[in-house]
Amino acid sequence: MIIDSFSPVLPNTALVASADAFFNVVKNDYLNYRNRGMFLEHPEKCMLVYRLRENDSTFLGLITGLPADQYSTGKIKKHEGTLAASEQQQLQLLVLREAIVKPVLLTYPAVSKIDQKLQEVADTQAPFLYIEDGKSIRHELFEVNQGSEVEEFFKSAFAKTVDSLYIADGHHRCSTLALYNREQKAKGEPEAPLLAALFSSKQVNVQAFHRSIHLPVDLSPLALIAKLSDLCIVTPLREPQLPQERHQMTLLIEDESFSLRWRKEVFSKRESSDDPKDKIALDAGLFNQLIAAPIFGITDVRTDERISYIPGNKGLRGMLDRVQRRTDRVGFMLYGIEAKDLFDIVDAGLIMPPKSTWFEPRLRNGLVVLEV
Secondary structure (H helix, E strand, O other): OOOEOEOOEEEOHHHOOOHHHHHHHHHHHHHHHHHOOOEEEOOOOEEEEEEEEEOOEEEEEEEEEEOOHHHHOOOEEOOOOOOHHHHHHHHHHHHHHOEEOOOEEEEEOOOHHHHHHHHHHHHHOOOOEEEEEOOOEEEEEEEEEOOOHHHHHHHHHHHHHOOOEEEEEOHHHHHHHHHHHHHHHHOOOOOOOEEEEEEEOOOOEEEOEEEEEEOOOOOOHHHHHHHHHOOEEEEEOOOOOOOOOOOEEEEEEOOEEEEEEEOHHHHHHHHOOOOHHHHOOOHHHHHHHHHHHHHHOOOOOOOOOOEEEEEHHHHHHHHHHHHOOOOOEEEEEOOOOOHHHHHHHHHOOOOOOOOOOEEEOOOOOOOOEEEO
């Protein structure tokens, strides 16, 4: 993979009174903030080692620029489809702001020497930008100067050992930049690079998206459990708990909870199918195909307002807050996947089911900006 230094625009921390408020509104107010001096151009091109400390977790990666054509040529691989309406909306924002305000999160199979060098930089340098984001989140940026030995190391290491990068978060931002550059090329203008945060498979946390679904008035809890029993082994739980392994889910309904485990017949039918998509027995795909559509009538899990998604990092409490003591909603908690599962699926040329993964770290709008 080809990576390169870029010209970052960074928050003027002297003017940021509340990091949380700043990051939450900068997506739409970037130009206003820029004109007020709340962002400053970094004097030189560079790469940035980024360390995020959040509660008890630490994530370490590299923020860099990538030639945009690596997306169009398939070197940057996607695992989800994109929506044209969302692309147009983001394209309008990009043109209005004249800036990319959030790096795309990309991952790759871990390379020990790259991980070691990132750790070395973070351990031996003082961060040149440090932001406390609430009580439990700290952002640290370490400069890797253009032309330095460390920059040359990263460029050489990625070129020699990383064949592909995989989109963890930012599919629409990648496709939107491709549209933008197509227009730039047609006008004879230079193309913009892709602003990306690169985290190895050892530095990302892949969790599931849980589901909260509106319970139709003509579908009683008992009738729902009966329908689910045809697909899953249903076991009552003494108290709600997260799924413990793959192919296990937890159902939350009124004040009760049940463990759901797919029956063997579900997999045997798929194994005999000629459709390669059926060979991918991801719980999110099974749920969308066998529960969301036939039981709840939800055929478009991206846009149907009857279903909402709760990121896995919200934990059990986040789900209980959505569905507990509500007779009109039920909750399904799914088990997450490993980064290797993502690599295998994408390398096979397949697309993962919508809303099947929640990747951490989650980058904030406005922490690092690339103006175009």
